[in-house]
Amino acid sequence: MKDETQALKDETQALENGKDFSSSRFSCLLATKDRDFLLSPTGLQVKVSDLDGKVVGLLFAANWYPPCRSFTQMLVGIYEELKSSVSDFEIVYVSSDEDADAFSTYYGHMPWLATPFSDLETKKALNRKYDVEGIPCLIILQPDDSQEDATLGNGVELVYRYGIQAYPFTNQRLEQLQREDRERHENQTLIDLLTNYNRHHVLGHPGPKQVPVASLVGKTIGLYFSAQWCVPGAKFTPKLISIYHKIKQMLAINGKDEEFEIVLVSSDRDQASFDSYFSSMPWLALPFGDPEIKKLARHFDVQGIPCLVILGPDGKTITRHGRSLINLYEENAYPFTKAKVEQLEKQLEEEAKGLPSLVYHQEHRHQLNLVSDGNGGGPFICCVCEEQGSCWAYQCLECGYEVHPKCVKAVNRDSISVTN
Numbered sequence: 349m350k351d352e353t354q355a356l357k358d359e360t361q362a363l364e365n366g367k368d369f370s371s372s373r374f375s376c377l378l379a380t381k382d383r384d385f386l387l388s389p390t391g392l393q394v395k396v397s398d399l400d401g402k403v404v405g406l407l408f409a410a411n412w413y414p415p416c417r418s419f420t421q422m423l424v425g426i427y428e429e430l431k432s433s434v435s436d437f438e439i440v441y442v443s444s445d446e447d448a449d450a451f452s453t454y455y456g457h458m459p460w461l462a463t464p465f466s467d468l469e470t471k472k473a474l475n476r477k478y479d480v481e482g483i484p485c486l487i488i489l490q491p492d493d494s495q496e497d498a499t500l501g502n503g504v505e506l507v508y509r510y511g512i513q514a515y516p517f518t519n520q521r522l523e524q525l526q527r528e529d530r531e532r533h534e535n536q537t538l539i540d541l542l543t544n545y546n547r548h549h550v551l552g553h554p555g556p557k558q559v560p561v562a563s564l565v566g567k568t569i570g571l572y573f574s575a576q577w578c579v580p581g582a583k584f585t586p587k588l589i590s591i592y593h594k595i596k597q598m599l600a601i602n603g604k605d606e607e608f609e610i611v612l613v614s615s616d617r618d619q620a621s622f623d624s625y626f627s628s629m630p631w632l633a634l635p636f637g638d639p640e641i642k643k644l645a646r647h648f649d650v651q652g653i654p655c656l657v658i659l660g661p662d663g664k665t666i667t668r669h670g671r672s673l674i675n676l677y678e679e680n681a682y683p684f685t686k687a688k689v690e691q692l693e694k695q696l697e698e699e700a701k702g703l704p705s706l707v708y709h710q711e712h713r714h715q716l717n718l719v720s721d722g723n724g725g726g727p728f729i730c731c732v733c734e735e736q737g738s739c740w741a742y743q744c745l746e747c748g749y750e751v752h753p754k755c756v757k758a759v760n761r762d763s764i765s766v767t768n
Contacts, residue, residue, distance in 0.1 A: 373489065374396055374399040374404060375396050377474065377477075378440065378470065379396040380467065380470060383464070384397070386440060387462045387463070388461055389455075389458065389459055389460070394461055399438055401436060402491055403436060403437050403488065403490060403515070403516050403517060404437075404438050404440060404491075405440070405486050405489070406440055407423070407439055407441050407484065407486050408444060408474075408480050409443070409483050410446070410454070411446075411450045411451070411453060411454035412446060412450065413444075413484075415483075416483055417454075419484040419507075419508075420454075420458065420484070421457075422507070422508075423439070426507060427460060434515070436491075437515065438460060439458075439461065440461045440463060441458055441460060441463070442463055442470075442475075443462065443463070443471070444471075444483055445465065448465050478499075478501060479501075485504060486507060487499065487503060488501075488503045488506075490516075506522070508649070509649055513525060532647065533647075536647075536663055536664060537663040538561060538564055538565050538569065538659065538663040539562065539663075540663075541571075541647070541659075541663070542564075544638075544639065547638070548560060548561055550564075550632045550635075551626070551633045551634070551635055552632050553627075555626075555627075564609055567607040568608045568659070568683050569610070569611060569658070570608075570611070570658055570659075571611055571648070571657040571658075572588065572610050572611065572631075572654065572655075572656055573613045573645060573650050573653045573654060573656075573657070574612065574615070574653050574654040575614055575615035575616045575617075575625070576616055576622070576624060577616070577617065578615070578654060580653070580654055584654045584674075584735065585628070585654070587735075588674060589628075589630060591674055591679050592608075592631065595682045596608060598679060606661075608683075609632060610632065611631065611632045611634060612626055612633035612634065613634055613644055614626070614634065615641070616636060648665070649668070656669075656671040658683075666685055666686075667684050667689075670684060673689065675752075676696075676739065677692050700718070700740050703718055703740075704718070707742060707756055707758045708758065708759050708760065709742065709751060709757055709758065712731075712751075714744045714745075714746045714749070715744070716742035716744055716751070717745055718740065718741075718743075719740070719741055719742075719743045720741075728750040729750070731751055732751045732756075740753055741753070742756050
């Protein structure tokens, strides 16, 4: 009886909103009593009912936010490739743009459908229904809302991770992809990762020196995903160069039968930028525009750069968090293994016992509290050096300001004069 009463309430509410409860799930979501259509790139109106029987992605994004523009550019390629081979897939843009002109400009680069910018009520209702807290957000809807996986909220992650292979975005398909991922990682070798049918080398210095990938087998390898245009990369690369030389020197002094090398996996936009960026580095690189670059980014789920993936002498992945480990432990992070990281974490715990629980930092007006992963801390970006951090941090409980303990410039409270 309770379910019947709730169903009656839902139907009444739907009718009050001007929507036909008995129609498809897409009409209930995207149509109103005054509008039964969506916008198309050609300017024609497309009936919402045309979505029936299709897998539909609701894209929440805005022109003013750079990550949205970046994701949209990638999504366009995937959408067009899918549409050329299947007919039961569509995307609907739900705008968070600031005004109609911004909407028109942004939507002008999209090949899919959109809700009208003026329909704020539908936008608000969709945001509430799918609990959209950040953009870009891609909600995947199956045509049958009785399916267990009728709604998937992590479309952005799936597109970044699997691209066109994620279609039709069902649990069955994703489980298959995850099994294939596990198998690839379990069986990966350096040769398989870095070579293809017509290239068996990487680039060295001075160019165009060719270094056989086979000569790297048995070494600890860092795959450095970066680009000259990347601002965080411009800050991290000099630090990585310094640490690279220190690790090499440390291995030479210790006389260990170990070797360490880094290979640049570039996202540069042209050959000149790649050449300029690579020339500043002492290590190796995949050729600019090599087809393996996108495959590697997808294989290691690289969603942002710079990123440092560490491979062991056996070619298996040690960690995808090499950048964070370099920031935390510098050359001491080598060889980046779980055992080494646990050892360093214990040392950090001991060192933290000697740190004051409260400090005042000359670049911040509030008191900072010492926190760790277990008491309110976690991964963060240091507000001083702008690099990643984790484990221990000094955190402002009033505004969220966080710094590495090593970046704190402790002062007396009376000497603070900043106005931030």
